[in-house]
Amino acid sequence: MAKKQLIMEKALELFAKQGFEATSVQQITDHCGISKGAFYLSFKSKDELIVALIDHFMRQFTADIDFVVSDKNEEDLLYNFYYTAFQSFSKHSDFAKLLMKEPAQSFNEELFSKLHNYNKSLEKVILSMIERLYGDLSKDLKYDLSFCIKGFMSTYSELYLLYKTPIDMDLLSQSLVEKTNLLAKNMTITFIPDELIEIIDQPLIEDTSSEKIVEVIEKNIEDMEDSIEKESLILLKQELLEPALHPAIVKGLLSNIQHHPHCKWAAYLLRKHFEIK
Template sequence: MGVFALSDKKILIIEKASELFAKNGFDATSVQEITDACGISKGSFYLSFKSKESLQFSIFEYFSTKLIDRLGNIYQMEIGPRERFEQFFVIQFEEIARYSDFILMQMREQTSPINEEMLGLLNDMRRKAYEAQESLLLNLYGEDIKEHMTDLVVILGGIVKGYIEIIVFNKDTLDFVGLAHYIVERIDSIVNGLSKPFLTTELLAGIGMCEGAHSVTAEELLKEIKLVKREIADEDLLISLDVIEQELSVTNCRKPVISGMLSNFKNNERTEQLVKKLKMFLNGLK
């Protein structure tokens, strides 16, 4: 679900409800209070969401999609790999700070158990964040760190987690740009001191953080292709993407056609992750 695919009414309900949940708590907030804040009827609410619980899931989905969309826009910025990596952290910190009251409420009340749908959403977000980190790390430090990628992602996750907790629990605003710069400097030191890898990619795949744990669908690829097409200007690449898009849109796509198109994307930073996913998709075809 892309953020911009939602209707204005749904976005209004999500934004107002998240404010009320953050202020009053999930259980203490009624559907009537939400509709009053939005200036709509209860009937209109239930045309958009089946229940308050389904609304809560949509709030998480909305927040996570918004974050992933902003992270995807990093590749449109005309900046170097170091500044791009710093922006990766700045965007995360900004979005978490924006919804920190809602996150805090969720942590305190533990309003809903982690069901299969929620687990799928969380794993998808973690996997996309992993892919973004992998791409940014490789662009900044080069292919030599590839064998250390799993360790770097885990170390980085531990560092960022501590700062996120400060952002959520502390109302004082941090300098996110300065913090991102500081974190990247610490990663410089870690990369310079790397020796023998400790963890393997398979361990992250086991907890849904990287591509080994995820089956890529044609629908997911079509969505990503639309995003990539908005961010590149090369006519040959756009034609290749059009061909791949057409193949993925039919039931029995032609594997050789897609494989042939992939050779046109060599050494293109923006399409690197898309190409990986396309190869995974092709490997899964009979």
């Protein structure tokens, strides 16, 4: 296991028990069995480590949801959306629990900005899904419906995060599909005002330029051993710098990296850049 990954996993164990503020760098290094010097070779500070953990969780979650919405046909789109969301909550339950219980004052401006950007990314994915599913039916109510869907995700995720009873993910997803369809077909009153829609529709405050994507890819390449995913990343980086490949080849390279845990965010950014559906 790479040292950076070890630090993130061991730090998460301590954060889950004690919270961000109560956990010191010394406690993290003791728990990892490494020196402070080794810690600071990977992270400049505890705040940078926390940002890395939030990035990891939110990038995985956002990329998984976006891939499902982009890849699935309308027939099972909503079911797969909910199933993937709750599967991700379950997979990353320790960190999700930590975010739920951590007091807001623990988050600095950078963390708030990142969480805001990820939330806006998720909103855009949900709005895209609503438009695909309901067409003109959703024209005036899609923003209200998107908030309802996010509410379902947040509320029902508590079943995974606060209770230890087994959850039938298939039944839960089917139930929420039914509820969402009922809302979409029967809502008549718009609540979200035009002024708020203008704010929601503003572009993300995030650098998604080719240079930034290359930076993300290079970091992934550096952290990976030789594999088909690594070779695919190298080719995709070259395509960003000097476009030459047929779109079908680019799509194939993206499919090679899509499910690798270290490459999901790179795949998400590349799909947006190359406009791959």
